[in-house]
Amino acid sequence: MKLNLLLTGNELMAGDIIDSNSSMIAQRIAPFGWRVSKKVTVGDDVDELCAEIESLSENADVLIINGGLGPTVDDLTAEAMARVAGVQVCEHPEALASLKAWCERRNYPLTEANYKQAVLPEGCGILANTRGSAVGIAMTHNDCLLLATPGVPSELDAMLDNAVMPMLEQRFSPGFIRTLRLGVFGLGESGIQEMINRELSDWPADIELGFRASMPVLEVKLTCRESIDPAHMAHWRGRVEALMADHLLGEIPVSLPSAVLEACKQQELRLCTAESCTGGLIASQLTAVAGSSAVFQGGIVSYSNGVKISQLGVDAQVLDREGAVSEAVVRQMLSGALAACGAEVGIAVTGIAGPAGGTADKPVGTVWIAWGGEASMHACELRLPFDRQGFQRWVAALGLDLLRRHVLGLPNMPNIVQRFVQS
Amino acid sequence: MKLNLLLTGNELMAGDIIDSNSSMIAQRIAPFGWRVSKKVTVGDDVDELCAEIESLSENADVLIINGGLGPTVDDLTAEAMARVAGVQVCEHPEALASLKAWCERRNYPLTEANYKQAVLPEGCGILANTRGSAVGIAMTHNDCLLLATPGVPSELDAMLDNAVMPMLEQRFSPGFIRTLRLGVFGLGESGIQEMINRELSDWPADIELGFRASMPVLEVKLTCRESIDPAHMAHWRGRVEALMADHLLGEIPVSLPSAVLEACKQQELRLCTAESCTGGLIASQLTAVAGSSAVFQGGIVSYSNGVKISQLGVDAQVLDREGAVSEAVVRQMLSGALAACGAEVGIAVTGIAGPAGGTADKPVGTVWIAWGGEASMHACELRLPFDRQGFQRWVAALGLDLLRRHVLGLPNMPNIVQRFVQS
Numbered sequence: 001m002k003l004n005l006l007l008t009g010n011e012l013m014a015g016d017i018i019d020s021n022s023s024m025i026a027q028r029i030a031p032f033g034w035r036v037s038k039k040v041t042v043g044d045d046v047d048e049l050c051a052e053i054e055s056l057s058e059n060a061d062v063l064i065i066n067g068g069l070g071p072t073v074d075d076l077t078a079e080a081m082a083r084v085a086g087v088q089v090c091e092h093p094e095a096l097a098s099l100k101a102w103c104e105r106r107n108y109p110l111t112e113a114n115y116k117q118a119v120l121p122e123g124c125g126i127l128a129n130t131r132g133s134a135v136g137i138a139m140t141h142n143d144c145l146l147l148a149t150p151g152v153p154s155e156l157d158a159m160l161d162n163a164v165m166p167m168l169e170q171r172f173s174p175g176f177i178r179t180l181r182l183g184v185f186g187l188g189e190s191g192i193q194e195m196i197n198r199e200l201s202d203w204p205a206d207i208e209l210g211f212r213a214s215m216p217v218l219e220v221k222l223t224c225r226e227s228i229d230p231a232h233m234a235h236w237r238g239r240v241e242a243l244m245a246d247h248l249l250g251e252i253p254v255s256l257p258s259a260v261l262e263a264c265k266q267q268e269l270r271l272c273t274a275e276s277c278t279g280g281l282i283a284s285q286l287t288a289v290a291g292s293s294a295v296f297q298g299g300i301v302s303y304s305n306g307v308k309i310s311q312l313g314v315d316a317q318v319l320d321r322e323g324a325v326s327e328a329v330v331r332q333m334l335s336g337a338l339a340a341c342g343a344e345v346g347i348a349v350t351g352i353a354g355p356a357g358g359t360a361d362k363p364v365g366t367v368w369i370a371w372g373g374e375a376s377m378h379a380c381e382l383r384l385p386f387d388r389q390g391f392q393r394w395v396a397a398l399g400l401d402l403l404r405r406h407v408l409g410l411p412n413m414p415n416i417v418q419r420f421v422q423s
Numbered sequence: 424m425k426l427n428l429l430l431t432g433n434e435l436m437a438g439d440i441i442d443s444n445s446s447m448i449a450q451r452i453a454p455f456g457w458r459v460s461k462k463v464t465v466g467d468d469v470d471e472l473c474a475e476i477e478s479l480s481e482n483a484d485v486l487i488i489n490g491g492l493g494p495t496v497d498d499l500t501a502e503a504m505a506r507v508a509g510v511q512v513c514e515h516p517e518a519l520a521s522l523k524a525w526c527e528r529r530n531y532p533l534t535e536a537n538y539k540q541a542v543l544p545e546g547c548g549i550l551a552n553t554r555g556s557a558v559g560i561a562m563t564h565n566d567c568l569l570l571a572t573p574g575v576p577s578e579l580d581a582m583l584d585n586a587v588m589p590m591l592e593q594r595f596s597p598g599f600i601r602t603l604r605l606g607v608f609g610l611g612e613s614g615i616q617e618m619i620n621r622e623l624s625d626w627p628a629d630i631e632l633g634f635r636a637s638m639p640v641l642e643v644k645l646t647c648r649e650s651i652d653p654a655h656m657a658h659w660r661g662r663v664e665a666l667m668a669d670h671l672l673g674e675i676p677v678s679l680p681s682a683v684l685e686a687c688k689q690q691e692l693r694l695c696t697a698e699s700c701t702g703g704l705i706a707s708q709l710t711a712v713a714g715s716s717a718v719f720q721g722g723i724v725s726y727s728n729g730v731k732i733s734q735l736g737v738d739a740q741v742l743d744r745e746g747a748v749s750e751a752v753v754r755q756m757l758s759g760a761l762a763a764c765g766a767e768v769g770i771a772v773t774g775i776a777g778p779a780g781g782t783a784d785k786p787v788g789t790v791w792i793a794w795g796g797e798a799s800m801h802a803c804e805l806r807l808p809f810d811r812q813g814f815q816r817w818v819a820a821l822g823l824d825l826l827r828r829h830v831l832g833l834p835n836m837p838n839i840v841q842r843f844v845q846s
Contacts, residue, residue, distance in 0.1 A: 011635050013459050015449030016644075018441060022464075026438030036436050038471070041445075041462040048461070071613040072634065106808060107842040113613040152636075154813070212439050221439075273703075273724070279710020280696075280703030283724040287702020290778055290811055298730035300723060301696070301706040306765050307721030311734060342729050355713055388713055 001034055001172040004056040007041040008049060008067040008077060009151060021066050021156055028160050029168070033175030033225075044068065049080035057084075057144035062168065067151035069134040071113040077148050078137060082121035085141055092120040095135045102133050127163035131155045136163060145171065176226035180237060181252035183259075184218045184244050185401050186414020192218065192244075199243055207236055216397035219252060220244070246410040256400040257285045257292075263407040264295045264345065269373075271403075272341035273299030274312055274333040274348035276324065277367060281396045282347055297341040302333065312336030323362065325350050327379050330368040338374055345373045345407060347399040353388045366422075367395050371403045378406065380413075381422040424595040426452065427479040428462040429472075431490040431500065432574060436466045444489050444579055451583050452591070456598030456648065467491065472503035480507075480567035485591065490574035492557040494536035500571050501560060505544035508564055515543040518558045525556050550586035554578045559586060568594065599649035603660060604675035606682075607641045607667050608824050609837020615641065615667075622666055630659055639820035642675060643667070669833040679823040680708045680715075686830040687718045687768065692796075694826075695764035696722030697735055697756040697771040699747065700790060704819045705770055720764040725756065735759030746785065748773050750802050753791035761797055768796045768830060770822040776811045789845070790818050794826045801829065803836075804845040 005025060011017050019041070026036050040056060042048045049068070057063045068077035082089045096118040103110045117134045120126070127136025127147065132155040137148035147164055149156050184192070192211060196203070203209060206228060210221040220240060224233055241248055249259045264271050273283045283299040286292050300311045305324060308314040313336040314329055322328045334348035351367025358364035365386065370379040380402075384394050401414055413421070428448060434440050442464070449459050463479060465471045472491070480486045491500035505512045519541040526533045540557045543549070550559025550570065555578040560571035570587055572579050607615070612634055619632070626632060629651060635642040643663060647656055664671055672682045687694050696706045706722040709715050723734045728747060731737040736759040737752055745751045757771035774790025781787035788809065793802040803825075807817050824837055836844070 010633065013449060013462070014453060014633075015446035015459075016635050016642075017637070018443050018446045020441050023438035023441045026436060030437065035466075036438075037466075039436070039464040041464075043458075043460075072616045111613060111617060113616055210439065275703075277710075278707070279715070279719075280698075280706030280722060280724065281710075283703030283726075284701070284707045284815075287704075287724070287726060287776075288812065288815065290776075292702070293726055293780075296702075297727040298724045298734070299703060299726075300734070301703065301710070301721045303706075303710060303716055303722075304720040304764070307763065310765075311721070311723070311763055340730065340734055341727070342733075353710075353713075357716075389711065392707075392711065 001062065001168075002037050002060045003029065003034055003062040003064065004060040005036050005039040006049075006052050006056055006063060006065045007039065008044060008065070009041075010043045010074065012041050012067070013043040021151065021153055024153065024156060025064060025066070025160065028165060030223075031177050031179055032169070033177045034168075034172075044074040044076055046076045046080050046083070049076055050083050053080060053084045053141070053146065057142040057146060060144050061172065062145045062147065064164070065146065065148040066156065069117065069136070069148060069150045071111075071116055071133070075116075078120050081124070081137060081139060081141075081146060081148060085121055085139060087122040089119050090122050092118055092124070092126065095120055095126050098126070098128065098135055099133055102129075127159055127167075129155055130158045130162060138167070178224055178226050178228070178233070180222040180233075182220045182222075182240065182244065183249040183252050183254045184220055184247050185216060185249055185256060185397065186247045186416045187218065187244070188416060191415065192220065195243055196240075200239060204232070204236065207233065209240075216394060217249070217256060246405065247414055249404075255285075255289070256397055256404070258289050260400050260404045260407070261286065261289055261292055261295045263404055267407055269295070269345045269407060270341075270343040271296050272337045272343035272346040274337035274346065275299060275301050276303060276308070276333070276349060277351040277353045278349050278392050278396050278399075279303060281392055282349070282399055285396060285400070297343045300333075300337055300340060308333060311340065313339070325352060325362050325366055325368055327368055327370075327381070330370040330379055331377060334370040334372075334377060335374060345371075345403060347371050347403050349395050349399050351391070351395060353391045355388060365391060367391075369395065369399050369402060371399065372406050376406070378402070378412065380417075382417065382420040383422055384420055424457055424485065424591075425460050425483045426457055426485040426487065427483040428459050429475050429479055429486060429488045430462065430464040431467060431472060431488070432464075433466045433497065435464055435490070444574065444576055447576065447579060448487060448489070448583065451588060453602070454600055455592070456600045457591075457595075467497040467499055469499045469503050469506070472499055473506050476503060476507045476564070476569065480565040480569060483567050484595065485568045485570065487587070488569065488571040489579065492540065492559070492571060492573045494534075494539055494556070498539075501543050504547070504560060504562060504564075504569060504571060508544055508562060510545040512542050513545050515541055515547070515549065518543055518549050521549070521551065521558055522556055550582055550590075552578055553581045553585055561590070601647055601649050601651070601656070603645040603656075605643045605645075605663065605667065606672040606675050606677045607643055607670050608639060608672055608679060608820065609670040609839045610641065610667070611839060612636050612641060614838065615643070618666055623662060627655070627659065630656065632663075639817060640672070640679060669828065670837055672827075678708075678712070679820055679827070681712050683823050683827045683830070684709065684712055684715055684718045686827055690830055692718070692768045692830060693764075693766040694719050695760045695766035695769040697760035697769065698722060698724050699726060699731070699756070699772060700774040700776045701772050701815050701819050701822070702726060704815055705772070705822055708819060708823070720766045723756075723760055723763060731756060734763065736762070748775060748785050748789055748791055750791055750793075750804065753793040753802055754800060757793040757795075757800060758797060768794075768826060770794050770826050772818050772822050774814070774818060776814045778811060788814060790814075792818070792822050792825060794822065795829050799829070801825070801835065803840075805840065805843040806845050807843055 125138035302308040354364035548561035777787035
């Protein structure tokens, strides 16, 4: 099965947005052994769209068109598809019913702009959109299946699951591919590559090994044909997992917060946070995980010294003497949070995210992290060479990983932290 | 000047990496009034590369090729360019000298793999690479300037500045462009389109008007030639701003949190948060802004009822009687946070993010938001039709906007909220 991709949008051509949709589509079809052969992106111009639909459908079995289904004048996909097929656009009863239902559920009036989304090429099929007002369009041209999908990523995501993939699976025989993705934290990409070259030089040809850095977590990807012997795959999975050792978080969709929550849940530990320089990022990452309330009790964002004193019981004299970014303060922050939230374990961080606020003694990038429980508390000082946003992301990731290691009884520090440790 | 773009790489086709290079290129040429007409992405296949170079160079003045210049066997750009031009690849003295200098500076041996990067199409020009080993390639074909650039973003970045842009500026006359981006919250894309159709039907042809939805904030973009009369541009900017009215946040890079912080700063108000269902997201968005510590004091993430009682002073009986998601509790949460953090204004939220936890009375998506100060407190109940992640993002955005409106003395509610209001 040969599949091409046509993306449309002036905002894509202007570089105002970065296209993540084509990556989503490629990843969704990969397990079936399919790939995108060619991808073309053009602006919102109906003549160019027509020319590309014509040419990309000529040598392909499927052409997925993405974008241009919305309510505004620069949404031209339906018009271009109709023109290519030599038909008119007209009111599509099913699409109109779907649009009306969508508006009703949300208490929206059905405006003229929205109505445009029910005006589709005569005789086309539609693809249900469970998350937005614009249905997708299905038709055949040049013996090629044309599928028009919405540009909003969350809507595309649902439409791929509900409509596009079932249609492709029905029409074409998949050559199923099995993929295993492992989440790893605390090893760099070149570090992993070197370990693998050294320790897994006998890696077999029938399992493909890949990496993907989505910092701070790294993804190690094993891909093979579905027909492969499961024991063979299990053996090599085991070898990789052993090599990653305590840096292995688990099988994706694992994440640092989900790994911490799972570890605490298994040990029946309640969790809390006390955040200064990350300003709530750790708590928000934990609570983004569904079901986190079973473990996570709450947290204090102690951005000012006043809140450190009043809410976390940090000693004003210690704060004055040692400074807010110090071991004494971070330990008192954690103690205070554990007591305030009624939790057994927690993470506390205090540091200088920058760009301002650094001193010769404590430059921008300095952070104290404390983790563990009242009777088993650890703390360390790190100096991180990142900008404000990177600093906050890394402090959150490191805090979560240090607690994960503590709860699971793993070695104290991930490999990558060593070079940042100050004390 | 017509410019096309050809990207190459199996990792792009597989969706393992998201292409940010084409956005970088588009943004770099935009101030000169140039844009990318068409963008094609193919895998590492020399026949496909040749076909695309041939076809994309036919109707263009410039074709930028990105990727495939590296040292590995799947780097095929030089070979494809040579084949299209009908010449051989051979050792390029300048490229070899540059490669040797690069290796020496880094104390690397000149390996065979690296040497491949000095084997280029006969007679081509080179583009200096100040950050990597692979030089770029310049040649002319079909009367089109072909420029091959590296796929590593940091190397591309430098090569655009040092080699590509100077060459383009020299050969083609730029038509400098001015761009203004306005951040808007609380109007939908179709809503804005309709307002503009209705109120600005006399919009002038020499200013381009565009939209970009990066939910929850919408961007309105005005673009014109640099030669335009500033008073003319100012007039139309004023018309758009008047139309957006209280939904206008300001000129981008404004964001909801930065607008709230700025409003509070001007009125010398200290700010705090009390978050249940957003779990620290509002605080982390505020503290992602550099300089937020001048305004933001801190926040309580009261995920459990225990923390609501102990840290925010919520009455246990009220909590029991009214439930955690209620007007009485959200008001007590805000009062508690204002007192705990020593702040004059704040935002409190409590709701049901889902997927579990809903009841017939209070289904998933229900949220109570309180905002303002102790003596000027407002609260409202909303029901939001989003999944967990969307719910948390929207509650954060709405909470921030409601407080922004309060501090600035604007109408209480953004347009978009009306349909979610329960009471």
